[in-house]
Amino acid sequence: xxxxxxxxxxxxVTGGFAQSVNNQRAILDDHxxxxxxxxxxxxxxxxxxxxxxxxxxxxxxxxxxxIPVLFHTHNTAADFRDSFVFSNALARPLxxxxxxxxxxxxxxxxxxxxxxxxxxxxxxTPSTVISNGFDHERFAGWDDPDLRExxxxxxxxxxxxxxxxxxxxxxxxxxxxxxxxxxxPEYDFAWFGYLNPTGGRLDRFLQPRETRKLVEYxxxxxxxxxxxxxxxxxxxxxxxxxxxxxxxxxxxxxLEAMHCGxxxxxxxxxxxxxxxxxxxxxxxETTAAFAETIARLCEDADERDxxxxxxxxxxxxxxxxxxxxxxxxxxxxxxSGPTNERTPTx
Numbered sequence: 001x002x003x004x005x006x007x008x009x010x011x012x013v014t015g016g017f018a019q020s021v022n023n024q025r026a027i028l029d030d031h032x033x034x035x036x037x038x039x040x041x042x043x044x045x046x047x048x049x050x051x052x053x054x055x056x057x058x059x060x061x062x063x064x065x066x067i068p069v070l071f072h073t074h075n076t077a078a079d080f081r082d083s084f085v086f087s088n089a090l091a092r093p094l095x096x097x098x099x100x101x102x103x104x105x106x107x108x109x110x111x112x113x114x115x116x117x118x119x120x121x122x123x124x125t126p127s128t129v130i131s132n133g134f135d136h137e138r139f140a141g142w143d144d145p146d147l148r149e150x151x152x153x154x155x156x157x158x159x160x161x162x163x164x165x166x167x168x169x170x171x172x173x174x175x176x177x178x179x180x181x182x183x184x185p186e187y188d189f190a191w192f193g194y195l196n197p198t199g200g201r202l203d204r205f206l207q208p209r210e211t212r213k214l215v216e217y218x219x220x221x222x223x224x225x226x227x228x229x230x231x232x233x234x235x236x237x238x239x240x241x242x243x244x245x246x247x248x249x250x251x252x253x254x255l256e257a258m259h260c261g262x263x264x265x266x267x268x269x270x271x272x273x274x275x276x277x278x279x280x281x282x283x284x285e286t287t288a289a290f291a292e293t294i295a296r297l298c299e300d301a302d303e304r305d306x307x308x309x310x311x312x313x314x315x316x317x318x319x320x321x322x323x324x325x326x327x328x329x330x331x332x333x334x335x336s337g338p339t340n341e342r343t344p345t346x
Contacts, residue, residue, distance in 0.1 A: 001033060001034065001044050001045065001331065001332075001335060002033070002034045002035065002042075002043045002044050002045075002084070002330070003034070003035040003036075003038075003043055003044065003045045003046075003047055004034055004036055004038065004039055004040040004041070004043040004045070004046045004050055005021075005028065005035045005036070005037055005047050005048065005049075005060075006037065006047070006049065006055065006058070006231070006279070007021045007023065007037065007039065007049040007050055008039075008048070008049070008050040008054050008055045009050050009052060011082045014194070014232060015072055015166065015194070015261075016132070016166070016250075016251070016252035016253060017049075019132075019252055020049070020072070020074065020111070020132040020133075020252065021137075022047050022135070023132060023133050023235075023320055023323070024047075024049075024072075024327065025037075025134055025324070026135060026320055027133075027163070027320055027324035027327055027328070030320070030324060031081075031324065031328050032043070033331070035177070036152065039054065039055070039058040040063055041058070041065060041067060042254040042259075042336050043067065044067070044087055045067065045068055045069075045070065045331060045334060045335050046058060046059065046062040046067055046068070046069045046070070047054040047069075047070045047072070047331075048069065048070065048071050048105070048136075049072045049074065050074065050075070050108045050159075050314065051075050051098055051102070053322050055101070055216060056100075056101050056104055059104040059105060063104065065069035066270070066336045068107070068335060069104065069106050069107075069200065070106070070107050070109060070331075070334060071101070071102055071103060071104070071105035071106045071108050071109070071125075071236035071250070071314060072108075072109045073095075073108050073109065073110050073111070073115055073116075073119045073127070073140075074101060074111070074249060074297075076095075076098065076115065076118050076119070076249065077094045077273050078097040079095035079097065083095050088140055089248070094300075095122065096124055099123050099162075100326070101195045102117045102119065102122055102123045102125055103122075103123045103125055105125050106126075106334060107125065107126050107127065107128065107330070107334050108123075108126070108127035108128070108310075109127070109128060109130050109330070110127050110128070110130075110249075110329075111129070111130070111131055111132045111250040112129060112131070112248075112249060112250045112271055112336070113129055113170075113273070113274075114152075114249070114269075114270045114271040114273070115129075115249040115250065115269075115271075116129050116318050118159065119258070128292055128326075129216075130323060130326045130327055130330065131255075131317075131318045131323050132250050132323075133252060133255075133318050133319060133320050133322070133323035133324075134252055134255040134256050134259060134315065134319070134320070135317055135320055136259055136319060136320075138231055138232075138256070139232050139235065139256060139259060139260055140232075140233065140288040141232060142235045142260050143231040143236070144232075144236065144258070145238040147232060147233065148236040148237055150233070150236075150243050151155060151228075151233040151237035151289075152180050152237050154233075155190055155223050155225055155237070156223075157188045157190055157223065157237055159187050159239055160179060160180075160187065160239035160240060160297075160298045160301075160304070161187075161188050161189075161190055161237055161238045161239050161240075161338065162180075162184075162187055162188070162189045162190070162238070162239070162242050162294055162298070163189070163190045163191070163192060163234055163235075163237065163238030163239075163240070163241060163242065163262075164177060164189075164190070164191040164192065164193070164241070164242050164253075165191075165192045165193055165234040165235075165238075165241075165253040165256070166192075166241065166253045167193055167194050167258060168191060168193055168194060168195050168207075168208065168211065168215065168224060169211065170208065170211055171206055171245065171246055171247055171258070172244070172245045172246075173244025173245045173267060174214050174215075174242070175211050175214060175242055175244055175338065176244040176267075176287055177189065177191060177217045177222075178214050178219070178222055178288060179287045180217065180242070180244070180287055180290045180291050180294065181219050181222040182222075183221045183263060183288070183291035184221075184291055184294060184295055184298075185219065185220075185221050185281050186221075187220045187221065187294070187295075187298050188223065189221055189223065189242070190223045190224075190225060190234075190237065190238065191222075191223070191225065191232040191235065192225045192228050192238075193225070193226075193227070194226065194227055195215065195224060197228065202261045206215070218329050223282070224344075231256070233256055234245070234257075235260035235262055237294075238257075238262060239262065239298070239304060240262065240263055240265060240273060240294055240297045240298060240304065241254070241257035241258070241262040241263065241264045241267045242265050242290070243257070243264055243265065243267070243291050244265075244266070244267050244284075244290060245266075246267060246269065247269065247270075248271045249271070251271065251272075252269065257311075257313055258281075258308075258311035258314060258315045259279070259312055260312070261305075261309060261311065261312045262308055263281070263282065263297055263303075263304050263307035263311060264280075264281045264282055264311055265281070265282045265284065265290060265293055265294055265297065266281055266282070266284075267283070267285065268283040268284065268285050269283065274278070275314070278307075279307070279310050280310040280311040280314045281311060282307065283299070283308065
């Protein structure tokens, strides 16, 4: 089997989106799948990871030639909101655009059941839920005491540290993060990640004014580190993972933090119905509830360990080994089965 594994925007799009693509390619390497990262039609399967115009163009050409097309549904209109300047205005036409894009595929890969439900409102293209997974090797050695000391000292943090890992955007729960830090001045809060949604590759003006103000006027116990070169630095320094995101297709940073045994405090949203409140996470909805829950975890090391150990165990189903088997099985099914039963409706 030869696959065109194309990521439109490669080298520009960063974060969990790009890491998901890296995870997929690691799976292909492990399974000995021959692939190119170019949008080639000299292949048995076209696998697309971004619904850009070039991807749609090649999806149409591939289907005309009888080459099956897989689309990863990383993008939804809801997930696009509250990210950067004009994102909310663009989210309205994005829905119909994505519906058209995903309708060009023979099959869709959805990273979660919630994402699958959203995508089903866009198109009747068949879909399969396969997690983005996480690469545990990226975090090997996160528990090195010297690494912990390095990152605590670098950002002047005093344990127990409440931390977040990801792009600093409103949708990720930025206001809740800052307001919760205000409620708990006795604890240090650290947000590890880019200070704009493009990973620093475009100018500052892409940050909405509200985002800039929340960061600029955050309390003294709230630190925004910006990009860190070693992703292990976040779980090394952090003790309680605070993930107040309002909308997620899955949330790779959450999986990574859980893998490192960090107890997650998350917003109670449909994406995380597979997590059990009080067992492998704590779920909240209001700032007051977040503050109360985080304070209890900070004060009780045994409870942090219990929830964190359960969280780490839960992530075993999301390793690249587990996810990889599902991805390769789907590849085989799509390539060997009828590829042109569906006709694009738009």
